[in-house]
Amino acid sequence: MSDDLDPGAVSAALLASLSVLLRRVRHVPVDGGLTMPERTALSQLERSGPTTSSALAREVQITAQAMGATLGALRSRGLVDRRPDPDDRRRVVLTVTDAGRQALKDKRNARVELVAQALTSGAFSPEELEQLAAAAALLERLAQHI
Incomplete structure (x- = not known):
């Protein structure tokens, strides 16, 4: 690294710019779209696979009550399914439905399209791209190194 570049300053600049970018793309509207808590829960459930409501709440660091409300909304829209745990029939595990996967895909596609539009708006030269x-x-x- 060049003597002129301070790793702390580079780190701060990267985090600030990425924060702005992420904030803006998170607010991309999608018809019938997901709220931020719904998207977070659904994304984590998709990544982690079938799990309980309380385990999911711990993973995303919210209260079990808040997760219950979020999952209730997702279930009412057919985005999450509840099934008995095959290992312990007293417990219920949650899974993402095909409609839930499609909702996540629609949100991701809308974000990709928004960034692609910005990149092709003429604001960036071919070299900058x-x-x-x-x-x-x-x-x-x-x-990967963090």
């Missing part, structure tokens, strides 16, 4: 492509790979590598 190449730099952004390279930066994406570097950011992924950075994430």
Whole structure:
């Protein structure tokens, strides 16, 4: 690293810019879209696989009551299913339905489209687009080292 570059300053600049970018893309409207708590719960459930409501609440660091309300809304829309735990019939596990996966895909696609529109708006030169492509790979590598 160059003597002129302070790792602390680079870190602060990266985190600030990524925070702004993420805040903006999180608010992309999608017809029949998910609220932030619904998207968080559904995404975590998709990643972790079948689990209980209380385990899911612990994973996303919210109260069991708040998770219960969120899951109730997701179930009423057919995005989450409840089934008896095959290992312990007294417990109930939650799974993402095909409709839930599609809702997540729609939200992700809307975000990708928003960023793609910004990239093709003329605000970036071809050289800058190449730099952004390279930066994406570097950011992924950075994430793996944290």
